[in-house]
Structures are given as C-alpha cells and as structure tokens.
Amino acid sequence: MNQTLFLIPLFPLIGFLLNGLFLGRLNKKLISLIACGSVGLSFIVGLKMFFQLISLPENTRAIEEILFTWIPSGEFVVSFGYLFDPLSAIMVLVVSGVGFLIHVYSVGYMHDDPGYGRYFTYLNLFIFAMLTLVLANNYLLMFVGWEGVGLCSYLLIGFWFEKKSASDAGKKAFIVNRIGDFGFILGLFIIFWNVRSLDYNEVFVRAPEVFALGGGLITAATLLLFLGATGKSAQIPLYVWLPDAMEGPTPVSALIHAATMVTAGVYMIARSNVLFMLAPSTMTVVAIVGIATALLAATIALAQNDIKRVLAYSTISQLGYMFTACGVAAFAAGIFHLMTHAFFKALLFLGSGSVIHALAGQQDMRYMGGLKRHMKTTYVTFFIATLAIAGIPGLSGFFSKDEILWKAFSSNQGSIWIWLVALFTALMTAFYMFRLVFLTFYGQERMDHHTKEHLHESPKMMTVPLSILAVLSIIGGYVGIPHILGGGNQFEKFLEPVMKGVHHGGEEHALASSGHSAGTELTLMFGSVALILVSIYLSYYLYVKNVALVGRLRNSVSGIHKIIYGKFFIDELYNAIIIRPLVGGSLFLWKIVDVVLIDGVLNGLAILIGDVSLGARKMQSGQLRRYATVFLAGVVIIIGYFALR
Amino acid sequence: MVPMPHYLILSALLFAIGAAGVILSRNLLIMFMSIEVMLNAANLAIITFSRFLNVMDGHVFVFLVMAIAAAEAAVGLAMIITIFRNRGTIDADKFNLMKW
Numbered sequence: 001m002n003q004t005l006f007l008i009p010l011f012p013l014i015g016f017l018l019n020g021l022f023l024g025r026l027n028k029k030l031i032s033l034i035a036c037g038s039v040g041l042s043f044i045v046g047l048k049m050f051f052q053l054i055s056l057p058e059n060t061r062a063i064e065e066i067l068f069t070w071i072p073s074g075e076f077v078v079s080f081g082y083l084f085d086p087l088s089a090i091m092v093l094v095v096s097g098v099g100f101l102i103h104v105y106s107v108g109y110m111h112d113d114p115g116y117g118r119y120f121t122y123l124n125l126f127i128f129a130m131l132t133l134v135l136a137n138n139y140l141l142m143f144v145g146w147e148g149v150g151l152c153s154y155l156l157i158g159f160w161f162e163k164k165s166a167s168d169a170g171k172k173a174f175i176v177n178r179i180g181d182f183g184f185i186l187g188l189f190i191i192f193w194n195v196r197s198l199d200y201n202e203v204f205v206r207a208p209e210v211f212a213l214g215g216g217l218i219t220a221a222t223l224l225l226f227l228g229a230t231g232k233s234a235q236i237p238l239y240v241w242l243p244d245a246m247e248g249p250t251p252v253s254a255l256i257h258a259a260t261m262v263t264a265g266v267y268m269i270a271r272s273n274v275l276f277m278l279a280p281s282t283m284t285v286v287a288i289v290g291i292a293t294a295l296l297a298a299t300i301a302l303a304q305n306d307i308k309r310v311l312a313y314s315t316i317s318q319l320g321y322m323f324t325a326c327g328v329a330a331f332a333a334g335i336f337h338l339m340t341h342a343f344f345k346a347l348l349f350l351g352s353g354s355v356i357h358a359l360a361g362q363q364d365m366r367y368m369g370g371l372k373r374h375m376k377t378t379y380v381t382f383f384i385a386t387l388a389i390a391g392i393p394g395l396s397g398f399f400s401k402d403e404i405l406w407k408a409f410s411s412n413q414g415s416i417w418i419w420l421v422a423l424f425t426a427l428m429t430a431f432y433m434f435r436l437v438f439l440t441f442y443g444q445e446r447m448d449h450h451t452k453e454h455l456h457e458s459p460k461m462m463t464v465p466l467s468i469l470a471v472l473s474i475i476g477g478y479v480g481i482p483h484i485l486g487g488g489n490q491f492e493k494f495l496e497p498v499m500k501g502v503h504h505g506g507e508e509h510a511l512a513s514s515g516h517s518a519g520t521e522l523t524l525m526f527g528s529v530a531l532i533l534v535s536i537y538l539s540y541y542l543y544v545k546n547v548a549l550v551g552r553l554r555n556s557v558s559g560i561h562k563i564i565y566g567k568f569f570i571d572e573l574y575n576a577i578i579i580r581p582l583v584g585g586s587l588f589l590w591k592i593v594d595v596v597l598i599d600g601v602l603n604g605l606a607i608l609i610g611d612v613s614l615g616a617r618k619m620q621s622g623q624l625r626r627y628a629t630v631f632l633a634g635v636v637i638i639i640g641y642f643a644l645r
Numbered sequence: 646m647v648p649m650p651h652y653l654i655l656s657a658l659l660f661a662i663g664a665a666g667v668i669l670s671r672n673l674l675i676m677f678m679s680i681e682v683m684l685n686a687a688n689l690a691i692i693t694f695s696r697f698l699n700v701m702d703g704h705v706f707v708f709l710v711m712a713i714a715a716a717e718a719a720v721g722l723a724m725i726i727t728i729f730r731n732r733g734t735i736d737a738d739k740f741n742l743m744k745w
Contacts, residue, residue, distance in 0.1 A: 622744030624676075624737045629668050 005065040005082045007045045008092060009131040011038040016124040023117050032107040035120035039103050039127050043096035050089050054494075061086055061497050064137055064201075071140070078198060083137035087498040090335060091134035091267055094342045098259045099127050101465040105350050106251040108461030109357060119159060119249070126152035130260055134267060139188050139198040142268070146184065146232065149261045150177045156256060157248040169244035176241040180231015187224030190217060191275070204274040204500055211278050222275050222282040226289075229265030234316050235293045235323055240571055242316055246308040250353030253308060258315045258349050259342040266322040266338050270331040274500050277329065283413055287327025291408075291421045294320030296568070298428040302435070303564040306363050307352045310436050314389065315345055317425060321404055324422060328414035330407035331499050332492040336480045337400035343476045344388040344397055347469035351382035354458040354466065355440060359451055365436065370445035374455040377463040379441050381470040386437050388473045390430035391532055396477030401426060402525055403482060409524060423528055427535040434539035442544050484521050652693040659686035673725050673735040677718075684714050 015038030019031055026034075053061055066081035084092070103123060110119050129148025136142040151174075158170025188198065194210050194217060195203050211218035229235070234242035245257045256262070269276060269286065276283055294317045301313035318341050325334035356363055358375060372379045388397035405426070409419040445452055457463065480491030542550050554561050563569070659682055666679025688707045695703020729735050 620744050622741030624740065625668055625671070632664055632668065 003065050003067075004045060005049060005063060005084050005135065006067055008042050008049070008082075008096070009128050009135060011041040011045070012124045012128040012131065014038060016121055016128055019117055019121040019124060023121065026117060028111075028116055031117050031120050032103075035124050036100065036103045036107065038124060039096055039100045042127065042131065043093070043100050046089070046092040046096050049084055050093060053084060053086070053089055059497060066137070075196060076192070078138055078140045080141060081137040082135040083200060084135065085498050086494050086496075087267070087270060087335065088134045090339060090495075092131060094339050095127065095130050095134060095260050098342050098346050098469070099130075099255060101468055102251050102255040102259070102346060102350065105254075105353075105462050105465040106249075108459045109251050109353055110249060113249075115159065119156075122152055122155045122159070123252075123255070126156070126256060126261070130264075133264055137200055139191065139200070139203070142271075143181075143185065143188065146228075146264060146268075147181065149256070149264060150174065150181065150232070153177070153245070153256050153261055156252040157245045159248055159252065163247070166247040169241075169247040173241040173245050176238050177231045180228045180238055183224040183226075183231070184228025187221045187228065190221040190224065194221075200271070207274055207278060211275075213278055214280050215278075218275060219279040219282055222272070222279040223285065225268065225272060225275070226282060226286055229268055229323075230289065231265075232268075233262050233265030233319050233323070235265070235289055235320065236296065239293060239297070239316050240574060243309055243312045243567070246306070246312050250308065250349060250356060253312070254346045254349030254353065257312065259346040262315065262319055263322070263338045263342065266319065266326060266334055269323070269326045270335050271498075273326075273329075273331045273498075273502060276326070277502060280413070283327050283329065285327075287324050287408075287413065287418055290320045290323025290325075290327050291418050291425075292320070293317070294324065294425045295421055295428075298425045298432065299564060300567045301432045302428060303561055305365050307355065307365050307368070307436065307440065308349070308363055310365075310432060311345070311348055311352060314348075314429065314433065317429060318345065318389070321401065321422065321425070324408060324418060325404045328408050328411040328418065329502055330404065330411055330414075331502065332495045333400065333403040333407050335495060336491050337404055340388070340396035340400040340473070340476045343469055344385040344395075344473040347381055347385040347466060347473055348389065350462070350466055350469065351378050351385065354378040354462055355382075357458055357462070358455055359447060360454065362447065362451065365439040367447050368440045369443040369447075370441070371455070372441040375441075375457050377457060377466060381463075381466040382441070383437060384470045385473050386433045388477075389433055390536065391426055391529070393529055394474070396473050396475070398529075399477035399480050399482070402528070403480065405528060406482070406521055406524065410521070419524075423531070426528060427531055430532045430535045431539045434536050435543050438539065438543035443547065482521075484518055484525070649693060649697045653690060656686045656689040656693065659683075659689065671736050671738050673728070673737050676737060677721050677725065681714060681718065684710060 015034050018034050019026070049063065053063060056063075062083060062085040064081060064083045066079045068080050069077065070080040071078040103120070106119070106123065110116055113119060126149060129145045129152055131145070133142055133145025133149060136145060154170045154174040154177075157173050158167045161167045161170070191203060191207075192198055195206050197203060197206070207218070211221075227238075231238045242257055242262065246253055248257070276286070297313040297316035297320060301310050301317065304310045304313065318337070322334040322337050322341070325331070325337060354375065355368065355371060355378060358371070358378075359368065362368065384395070388395040391398045391401045405419060405422055408414040408422050409416065479494075480489055482489055542553075566572075663679045663681075663683030663686060666682065667676050670676050670679065688710055691703045691710075692707050695701065695707075725735060728740070732739065
C-alpha cells in the first residue's frame with residue numbers, strides 16, 4: 001500500500017519548522033500562506049484518506065501505516081505508526097477542518113499583533129501534535145501528541161506573556177494538566193505491565209483475556225486514564241484551568257480550548273472503549289463526573305459577565321455531556337457531540353472574537369448590547385450557533401444532544417437521574433446562551449461613546465470562516481439522524497468497527513428498544529425541546545423585555561448570586577487546601593530543612609573542622625627544640641609500650 | 646671481661662646525654678655535637694651486640710654509620726656557617742619562620 005497517512009501530520013510540522021526557523025524574517029503574507037496552507041493540505045489528504053476508507057468494506061475499515069520501530073528495548077517495543085480508522089478519521093477531519101478555518105480567521109484577527117509569526121508557529125505545532133494524538137496507533141505515540149498539545153496550549157494561553165494574568169493562566173493550565181498526565185502515564189504502565197504491549201490492536205484484542213471483568217487492575221488502569229482525561233478535557237476536579245485559559249487570543253480559545261484539544265480526553269476514552277467496558281465501576285465514575293461537571297459549569301455560566309468566560313464554562317459543561325455519554329457506554333454519541341460541538345463552539349468563540357475585535361478588546365457583556373445592527377454576519381452566525389448549542393431541532397446540536405439524553409435514559413449503564421440532570425443542564429445551557437446573545441446583540445448599546453463610533457463588521461478573512469462554520473453547525477448533525485426520526489444513524493454505524501467493547505448487533509438493539517418504546521423516545525424528545533423553548537423565552541423575558549426584573553431578582557438572591565458569580569469559590573478552595581499547604585510545605589522544606597538542617601549540618605561540619613585545625617596548627621610552632629622534644633617523647637612512649645607490654 | 650650490661654648502660658647514658666643536649670641547648674653547634682654523641686652511643690650498642698653475639702654484621706653497620714656521620718658533619722657544619730653568615734646568630738630558637 002502506498003503510504004500517504006504520514007503526510008497528514010507532516011504538513012503542519014513542515015509549516016511549524018518553516019515559520020519557526022525563519023521567525024521574524026518572513027513577511028506576514030508568507031507566514032499566513034505557510035500556516036494556512038499546511039493545515040489545508042492536511043485536510044485535503046485527510047479527506048482523500050476518508051474516501052479511501054469508506055470505499056473499504058465495513059469490517060476492514062482501518063488503514064495502518066507503521067513507519068519505523070521507535071523504541072526497541074527488550075520486551076518493550078513501540079512502533080512509530082499511524083492508524084486511520086473511522087474514529088481517527090472523524091477526529092482528523094474535525095481537527096484539520098476546523099483548524100484550517102480558525103487559521104484563516106486568525107489571519108484577520110491577529111493582523112496587527114507583533115507576535116504574528118510566533119502565533120502561527122505555535123498554532124501549526126499544535127495541529128501537528130493534535131493530529132499525532134488522534135492518528136497514533138499506540139498509546140505511547142498518543143501520549144507524545146497528548147503532551148505536545150499540552151505544551152502548545154501553555155504557549156498559546158501565555159501568548160501575551162507580558163501580561164501577568166496570561167502567563168499565570170498558562171502556568172496554571174500546564175500544571176493542572178500535568179496532574180492529569182501523571183495519571184495517564186501510570187495507567188499506561190498498568191496496561192503495559194499486564195498486556196505487554198501498547199499497540200491499540202494488541203491491547204484491545206488481548207485485554208479481555210488478560211483483565212477480569214470489573215477486576216481491580218483494569219479499574220485502576222481506566223480510572224488513571226480517566227484522570228488524564230479530566231485534566232485535558234477540563235472535568236471535575238481538574239477543570240479549573242480552562243476558564244483561565246481564556247487569557248489567550250480568542251482564536252486559540254476557539255481552536256484549542258473549545259473545538260479540539262479539550263476533546264482529546266473524550267477521544268481517548270472512546271478509543272479505549274474496550275478497556276472501559278471491562279470496568280463498569282469506572283464507567284459509573286465517568287458518567288457521574290461528566291454529569292456533575294456539566295451541571296456545575298452550566299450553573300456558573302449563568303452568572304458570568306465576561307463573554308469568553310461564559311463560553312468557557314459552556315465548553316466545560318458540554319464536555320461533561322460527552323463524558324456522560326461515554327459513561328453510559330454511548331461512545332458514538334459522545335464522539336458525535338464532540339464533532340457538532342467543535343463546529344458550533346468554534347463558531348461561538350470566533351463570533352465572540354469578532355465582537356471583541358469590534359469593541360476594541362471589551363469582553364464584559366455589561367458594556368455591550370445592540371450589536372445586531374452593526375455586525376450582521378457575526379450576529380446571524382452567532383445566533384445559529386446558539387440555536388445549535390441550545391438544541392433546537394434541525395440544527396446539529398439537537399441531534400447529538402438528544403442522542404446523549406436518550407442514551408443516558410435508555411442505556412443499561414444510564415439511569416433516569418442522569419437523564420434528569422442532563423435535561424436540567426440542557427435547559428440552563430439554553431438559558432445562559434440566550435442570555436449571552438441578548439446581552440450582546442440586543443437591547444441598548446451600553447458601550448462608551450468612543451467605542452460606539454468605531455463599531456464595525458469584521459473583515460472578510462474573519463466572516464467567511466464564520467459563515468462556513470455556521471453552515472456546518474446546521475448540517476453537521478444530519479450524519480447522525482436517529483432511527484426514530486427516520487434516519488439510519490449513519491454516524492454511529494460508521495463508528496461501529498472501532499467500538500469493539502460495546503456489544504453490537506440486532507439482539508442488543510432489540511433489547512434496548514423493547515425496554516423503552518419508540519413512544520417514550522419521542523415523548524422525551526419533544527418534552528425536552530418544549531422545555532428548552534420555555535427556557536429560551538424565560539431568558540428573552542428577563543434580558544430583553546423586562547430588564548429591571550433581573551436586577552431585582554439578583555438583589556433578592558444576592559447571596560446565591562455571589563456564590564455562583566464567584567464560581568463556587570472552587571479556585572479559592574483549591575488555593576486553601578492544596579496550593580497554600582504546598583507553598584507552606586515548600587517554604588518549610590526550603591527555610592527549615594534545606595537552609596537550617598542540610599546546610600546547617602554541612603556548614604557546621606566545615607566550621608568544626610576549621611576550628612579544630614585552627615587549634616591544631618598551633619603545634620607547628622617552628623621551634624626546632626620543641627619538635628625534637630615531641631619526637632623523643634613519642635619514641636620513648638612507643639618503645640616503652642613495646643618493652644613493657 | 647667486662648659484662649655486656651655495662652657497655653649497654655654506658656651507651657644508654659651517652660644517648661640520654663646527647664638527647665638532653667639537643668633538647669636543652671639553644672646553640673646549634675652544641676646541638677650538632679650532641680647528635681654526634683647520640684650516633685656514637687648507638688654505635689657502641691651495635692658493636693657491643695656484635696662482639697658478644699659473635700656476628701660481624703654489627704661492625705659493618707658501625708663503619709657505615711661513622712662514614713655517614715663524617716659526611717653529615719661536613720654538610721651540617723657548612724649549613725651552620727651559612728646560617729650564621731646570614732642571620733648573625735646560631736640560636737636555634739630564633740629560627741622559627743616555618744610555623745603556622
């Protein structure tokens with residue numbers, strides 16, 4: 001087979017090298033051409049491979065290319081290879097496709113930034129790392145990509161490193177991710193120790209033989225992998241870095257902290273579905289953590305005023321949805337939501353970037369409003385994305401979110417409680433997203449006079465990607481129309497070969513649908529849509545029709561509002577129970593253990609020896625006769641000792 | 646014949662006198678001569694054993710010691726004269742530069 005797979009990550013790598021090595025020597029046009037072109041080429045190769053993939057028969061849909069043996073060390077052999085199966089195909093297309101659009105958008109957005117070349121260098125490196133992550137054919141290579149995206153995330157969050165808050169946010173993201181990575185690599189150790197391989201093919205085939213179902217080892221391994229996922233995908237307890245990550249440039253937030261990198265955890269769990277299905281208790285943990293994160297983040301998003309912060313919490317919340325889906329063994333639904341979310345969340349972020357651009361850096365929604373008249377394209381595309389994330393029928397978000405809700409309700413691992421919380425979260429999502437739209441685009445113009453005069457629609461470079469993403473946000477869902485609405489759920493079927501852990505086939509389907517009738521599914525679907533519409537109207541009523549009421553409401557529950565606005569003081573809590581003791585402990589180790597104890601012992605020893613020598617050297621008086629006396633006395637003593645013994 | 650302990654006691658006394666001379670005198674020349682006395686005390690002890698045990702090895706040692714003592718006397722006296730020329734004294738206590 002001719003090898004073309006390696007070209008996909010190679011192009012961005014070349015772009016990174018070109019832009020990085022000739023940093024500061026290329027003009028802006030060439031930089032953007034290299035950066036966008038390389039990602040675009042990756043996308044084209046990805047598309048070509050995708051069509052090659054679907055031309056294969058369903059059961060053999062996987063193209064594997066092993067380039068060389070990377071680490072041959074006794075029993076530990078890792079090859080450097082790429083695997084292109086339905087799951088990685090979707091990820092590659094999403095990453096390179098959305099990535100390409102965001103690259104193009106960035107050309108407009110970052111146009112006046114002095115760090116233009118550096119920005120695109122990092123961005124290309126990120127795409128390279130992300131593609132390595134999703135294309136790897138073994139866990140170790142995936143880990144390389146995993147670390148690579150973490151590094152790029154750090155570099156790009158702290159892109160404006162002159163700003164203290166930005167460099168702090170970068171460090172925070174890096175350190176929090178490190179905690180997750182620690183779990184991830186420990187999980188890999190357990191897998192390798194038992195399976196003696198890290199290749200996907202071998203691990204997934206041999207895992208059911210090696211690990212007992214629900215055994216302690218596999219539970220520990222999957223929990224550790226999940227810890228890695230919570231770090232990268234911003235779930236409880238490691239989600240705290242993502243809201244701060246909004247310090248980076250807005251396209252970065254769109255690309256890395258909404259559309260692609262943060263979904264790495266979901267991808268990893270979907271990829272490891274065989275392992276996770278072997279550990280039911282881990283699945284329960286995943287589902288509960290996912291739904292708890294979704295709820296918590298949605299609650300916080302209700303009260304934030306920073307436009308990007310609302311979107312950040314919304315991202316965390318939506319990621320929680322994906323984990324919930326994985327937790328109830330609906331991996332395909334999770335990946336489906338990952339894809340649609342990538343479209344509409346990238347669009348939302350880019351739209352907010354466009355708004356911030358127009359308002360000269362203003363991110364506080366209290367100083368926006370009425371932008372509908374000034375920014376037509378941004379408004380329309382943003383509105384479409386909001387409809388999509390709220391789950392309005394006909395748009396992509398509806399299909400994926402409904403799929404998750406239904407699976408949470410009907411799957412063997414799911415329960416009515418998870419469904420209820422998920423539904424409640426969906427209502428909150430609709431509410432806060434429309435609050436965002438109403439505060440930004442409707443009502444009075446609350447910005448100051450100077451900014452108002454400079455209001456403008458963003459350049460074509462920015463609005464065209466917005467429009468493309470808007471189209472994708474609408475049609476993206478039609479690949480996975482559920483059976484109940486007359487679709488074939490092509491998406492799930494496409495992913496089936498990868499989801500070896502989930503038992504497929506007719507009897508399972510029959511079982512699932514026998515427990516819950518089609519009527520139930522339709523009722524739930526329409527019920528949730530109706531509730532979402534009510535929630536949107538509520539938002540409309542509060543933020544457009546009767547604005548004064550909001551203030552009164554806020555004052556009447558000011559205590560609760562303060563807690564939510566303060567993000568439940570989770571950061572403060574972490575600060576008090578983890579960071580403060582750590583700093584205190586480090587100070588103790590430094591000031592007491594190191595300076596007093598270790599240095600004290602060493603320096604004390606040196607001083608002691610010095611003092612003794614100071615006394616002892618007095619013996620060297622230079623007096624010839626004294627030497628002779630001592631010498632004689634010594635001889636007498638030695639001879640005396642031997643004579644009288 | 647005079648018994649062996651007499652020779653050895655004489656030798657020990659000579660050695661003690663020499664040692665006392667080295668330690669108590671400050672005059673380099675006296676110290677030097679005391680060292681010669683100590684050498685000859687040792688010679689006496691060696692020759693005594695050699696004579697009473699009927700082995701000739703001791704004689705060889707004694708001649709060797711005497712030859713070396715002669716050489717040493719030449720070098721030592723030369724050094725003392727040089728020191729006197731440089732410092733104008735041969736008081737051993739005055740030469741204490743080699744100290745801490």
